Amino acid sequence: MSGGDTSERLVLLGSKGGPAVRPGGPWPSSSLLEVAGRVIVVDCGLGVTRSLTDTGIGLKALDLVFITHLHSDHVLELGPLIHTAWTAGLATPVIVYGPPGTGLYWQHFCQAMNFDIEIRIVDEGRPDIRKLVSVEEFGEGLVLEDGRLKVTSLRVDHPPVTDCFALRFEHGGRSVVFSADTAFFPPLADFAKGADVLVHEAMLEAGVERLVARTGNGARLREHLFASHSLAEEAGRIASGAGAKRLVLNHLIPADDPAIGDADWTAAVRKTWAGDLTIARDGLVVELAGDQAASGEETA
Numbered sequence: 678m679s680g681g682d683t684s685e686r687l688v689l690l691g692s693k694g695g696p697a698v699r700p701g702g703p704w705p706s707s708s709l710l711e712v713a714g715r716v717i718v719v720d721c722g723l724g725v726t727r728s729l730t731d732t733g734i735g736l737k738a739l740d741l742v743f744i745t746h747l748h749s750d751h752v753l754e755l756g757p758l759i760h761t762a763w764t765a766g767l768a769t770p771v772i773v774y775g776p777p778g779t780g781l782y783w784q785h786f787c788q789a790m791n792f793d794i795e796i797r798i799v800d801e802g803r804p805d806i807r808k809l810v811s812v813e814e815f816g817e818g819l820v821l822e823d824g825r826l827k828v829t830s831l832r833v834d835h836p837p838v839t840d841c842f843a844l845r846f847e848h849g850g851r852s853v854v855f856s857a858d859t860a861f862f863p864p865l866a867d868f869a870k871g872a873d874v875l876v877h878e879a880m881l882e883a884g885v886e887r888l889v890a891r892t893g894n895g896a897r898l899r900e901h902l903f904a905s906h907s908l909a910e911e912a913g914r915i916a917s918g919a920g921a922k923r924l925v926l927n928h929l930i931p932a933d934d935p936a937i938g939d940a941d942w943t944a945a946v947r948k949t950w951a952g953d954l955t956i957a958r959d960g961l962v963v964e965l966a967g968d969q970a971a972s973g974e975e976t977a
């Protein structure tokens with residue numbers, strides 16, 4: 678656990694915005710952050726357990742979980758992730774940090790799985806999962822300060838959800854910031870000031886119009902997306918204002934339109950952002966150690 682700086686990395690486990698999944702397509706939102714010797718999962722959209730396993734991280738190593746807000750594309754697989762880690766031999770405490778309501782989610786998940794939990798404790802001699810896991814509900818401000826790791830939060834603009842928080846992880850002079858889901862929100866630039874990596878959600882306007890045309894609930898969907906999410910150009914504006922060292926476009930909307938590719942995202946964000954850029958896809962690794970801010974192949 679010590680001297681882990683050489684392997685510090687961010688892995689984008691699930692890179693699409695919204696809860697829908699399609700054949701061969703990307704998964705909803707989740708990320709792995711390995712910093713300060715900790716194994717941290719940020720958001721638990723569907724697919725997080727499989728994607729985390731595919732990184733080579735044993736589920737038993739699960740340590741800290743952060744949930745930005747309670748939309749299902751960020752929390753649906755929280756319980757199943759922890760439960761699967763438990764059946765894989767988890768024996769060390771896990772702390773889940775989330776907005777108000779996270780405790781109720783966990784309590785009800787354990788109730789829903791009561792039969793299985795009780796029988797595995799008796800039959801397999803496992804520790805009580807309800808005692809291994811603690812939930813800390815947070816608001817805006819300092820979330821965690823634990824040795825080398827400091828985590829702070831900023832309430833962002835994601836109507837009608839009011840408890841939605843950007844997160845800033847700081848350790849050893851480096852920082853990674855997640856925007857969470859948000860409409861263009863200028864205070865984020867200050868919150869992300871000087872970040873080594875800013876992971877910001879992004880929509881592509883032309884892609885949204887195609888998405889809206891495909892769905893039966895088009896007008897309503899369009900209204901929600903534009904009120905609650907940021908265009909790629911707006912993400913670029915936040916990154917520029919923050920003076921971030923790298924911008925990662927994530928929570929992509931649309932993420933699975935064959936007519937939309939990296940070149941389209943790049944063209945949009947280059948109007949407002951000239952720095953290092955990564956367009957997220959599932960499983961993509963951003964190295965954080967030393968001066969190598971990121972792997973080079975996706976740089977554009």
Ligand SMILES: [Zn+2]
Nearest residue numbers: 694695750858
């Ligand atoms: Zn979302």
Ligand SMILES: [Zn+2]
Nearest residue numbers: 746748835858
């Ligand atoms: Zn959301």
